[in-house]
Amino acid sequence: MSLAAILELHGARAVVVGGGRVAARRARTLLDAGLDVHVVAPGVLPEVRALPVTCAERGYRSGDLAGAALVVAATDDAHLNDTVTAEARSLGIPVNHAGHAERGTLRFPAVARRGGVQVAVTTGRELPMLAQALTELIAPLLPDAAHLDAWAQRRDAALTVDGEARATALAGLRDDIRAHLGLPGSSA
Known part of the structure; x- marks a missing residue:
């Protein structure tokens, strides 16, 4: 069984070992989440080099994962991916094994x-x-941003009142959200 979680890693160091298409896709995902991405690979595709990442164009070395909050092993060498995954696991760093996801501790949904x-x-x-x-x-x-903003304002306003007024305001908000999504009200 796995744990579903959303991690706030903005600004954290991520290491991607590999410089091919899979590495490029994973690097973009990490960049979109605000991570500081470091790529280690002897060969790096131009599309990876064009990303705002730091590239070490060389083979992987033990110790390359130091300070990483997250690791992706995305080479075309199964043995190297296993080596990177084992090192990350030994350091307690979440790792995605691009070739065999079940060997890592992190999967990308x-x-x-x-x-x-x-x-x-x-x-x-x-x-x-x-x-x-x-x-x-x-x-x-x-929902779109306008609905979210309106619902958040209603929630914030409801939290400023006490007792039954708060419960009534929150129940109304819950019912409006459910109606927007096509679901029956909470009392149904």
Whole structure:
């Protein structure tokens, strides 16, 4: 069984070992989350070099993971990916093994985003096409920023009152959110 979690790692150091297409995709994901990405690989695709990452164009060395909050092993060498994964695990660093996800401690879910809401989907198996299809199905349900802002203002206002008035205001907000999503009210 796995733990679903959203990590706030903005500004943290991430190491991507590998310089190919998978490494490029993972580096973009990490950059989008605000991480400081360091790529280690003897060969780095131009699309990786074009990203705002630090590149060490050389082979992986023990110790390259020092100070990392997150690691991605994304080479085309299964043995090297295993080596990187083992080192990260020994250091207690979450690691994604791009070749065999089950060997790592971190998997990248498919994500639907809209208006500040983020929904992550994973299948618990190696079926990324299912996770991607589910996020496509979910994305249109996500509220836009205007609705989120209005609901947040209502919640903040409700929290300034006490007792029954607070409970009534929060119940009304809950029912409005559920109605917006096409769900029955909380009392139904």
